Amino acid sequence: MSGEVFSALRQALHEEEAVVCATVIRGEPLGAKLLVFEHGRTVGSLGSEELEAAVLSDAERLLQSGEAETRTYRLSDGREVEVFLEAHLPPRHLVVIGAVHIAIPLVAMAKELGYRTTVIDARAFFATRERFPHADHLIVAWPDEALTQIKITPQTDIVILAHDEKFEDPALHVALRSRAGYIGAIGSRKTSQQRVDRLRRAGFTDEDLRRIHAPIGIDIGAKTPQEIALSILAEIIAVRRGRYSPQPRPAKSSVAVISGKGS
Amino acid sequence: MRDILPEIERWISEGEEIALATVVRTIGSSPRPLGAKMAVTRSGRMAGSVSGGCVEGAVFEVALEVLETGQPRLVRYGISDEQAWDVGLSCGGTIDVFVEPLVRKA
Numbered sequence A: 001m002s003g004e005v006f007s008a009l010r011q012a013l014h015e016e017e018a019v020v021c022a023t024v025i026r027g028e029p030l031g032a033k034l035l036v037f038e039h040g041r042t043v044g045s046l047g048s049e050e051l052e053a054a055v056l057s058d059a060e061r062l063l064q065s066g067e068a069e070t071r072t073y074r075l076s077d078g079r080e081v082e083v084f085l086e087a088h089l090p091p092r093h094l095v096v097i098g099a100v101h102i103a104i105p106l107v108a109m110a111k112e113l114g115y116r117t118t119v120i121d122a123r124a125f126f127a128t129r130e131r132f133p134h135a136d137h138l139i140v141a142w143p144d145e146a147l148t149q150i151k152i153t154p155q156t157d158i159v160i161l162a163h164d165e166k167f168e169d170p171a172l173h174v175a176l177r178s179r180a181g182y183i184g185a186i187g188s189r190k191t192s193q194q195r196v197d198r199l200r201r202a203g204f205t206d207e208d209l210r211r212i213h214a215p216i217g218i219d220i221g222a223k224t225p226q227e228i229a230l231s232i233l234a235e236i237i238a239v240r241r242g243r244y245s246p247q248p249r250p251a252k253s254s255v256a257v258i259s260g261k262g263s
Numbered sequence B: 001m002r003d004i005l006p007e008i009e010r011w012i013s014e015g016e017e018i019a020l021a022t023v024v025r026t027i028g029s030s031p032r033p034l035g036a037k038m039a040v041t042r043s044g045r046m047a048g049s050v051s052g053g054c055v056e057g058a059v060f061e062v063a064l065e066v067l068e069t070g071q072p073r074l075v076r077y078g079i080s081d082e083q084a085w086d087v088g089l090s091c092g093g094t095i096d097v098f099v100e101p102l103v104r105k106a
Helices: A003-014 A049-065 A103-112 A143-149 A165-177 A189-201 A225-240 B005-013 B056-069
Strands: A019-026 A033-037 A042-044 A068-074 A080-088 A093-097 A116-121 A137-140 A156-160 A182-185 B018-027 B037-041 B046-048 B073-078 B094-103
Touching (some): A003 A042, A003 A080, A003 B005, A019 A049, A019 B018, A019 B094, A033 A049, A049 A068, A049 A080, A080 B018, A093 A165, A103 A116, A103 A225, A116 A143, A143 A165, A156 A165, A156 A225, A182 A225, B005 B018, B005 B037, B005 B046, B056 B073, B056 B094
Parallel strands (some): A093 A116, A116 A137, A156 A182
Antiparallel strands (some): A019 A033, A019 A080, A033 A042, A068 A080
16 A cells, blocks of 8 residues: 555544545556545546546445445456455444433443444433443533534434433434434334324424334343343444344233133 | 554554555355454564454465565455365355555565
8 A cells, every 4th residue: 555545544534534445456556546535536546547437436335335345347458457445434423312321321332333422411410421431422402402513424323312302302303304324212102103293293204204213222122221222223233234124013011811700 | 444543553653564454355154344454564463353363374474475575465265275274264255355565664
């Protein structure tokens, strides 16, 4: 790797700028590299304008998906060149609205998974460093105000644990107007339905409302805060990787029939 | 890359020569995803992983050779490899690893 390319790659990783690194792994010039940034800016060279143009269009797709792939390109002179393309996207950002009990293991586990984390709550005694030693940012403010301070991108996942419509509705209004990659909100099926009704009255469409994952988390029978955190993170990963499919949830309780003599 | 960058930067500041190995193709099941990386210094230090332990020893040797010659190499490892007993992947998959010089003294 040339010094110029490697230092540009290091800088992109440090500054959390999205970049795709393309490397010739078979054919000539073996080992040549091109970095592709957003808006088509490039650093380096693959030795052929024709090849670079083809790689550029694949790289732009990978800047969105964050994936890696190896592709074979056949050039007009008949040569075949194999190129490995790898996206380096900024770390995903988990934004938790509601510094409640479940938020504590959620933020700790998300940190372990490599997320940047932000916890937002209007109540200063909830959003404390003592409760959230792992959080990258703690913001004491109303959720909608706090969300406008954050850059929400498709790499941002918003989890609403506030459990109170005066906190969660304003947050959902901002979240639904953003490009967030995941939006989830805690609450039973009944609360979730009431929330959907309120948002629909506020003017959100069915398409908007389908973005909200509620009841939040995949159904693993979670009971403890740690288990619920795990089910939420599992759902976020499934959505990210295109493996999400909503599961029907069995009703929690049914009437037990006791056989015996009638009175 | 992000996961082994701190080690790489420390090695650079210590004047090490460094080769970088990257998983560029997986066929069948493989323990590490595309893009998994391992860095090797000429003095024998290692960071990261390309296979969860199965072929790191062999990649290490290739990395030293690449630092010697300055020429990148594409190497395939799999259970059908003739050296299967030494460096085969226990999971039965095949991986292609691209090994290139990252920092090399002229």
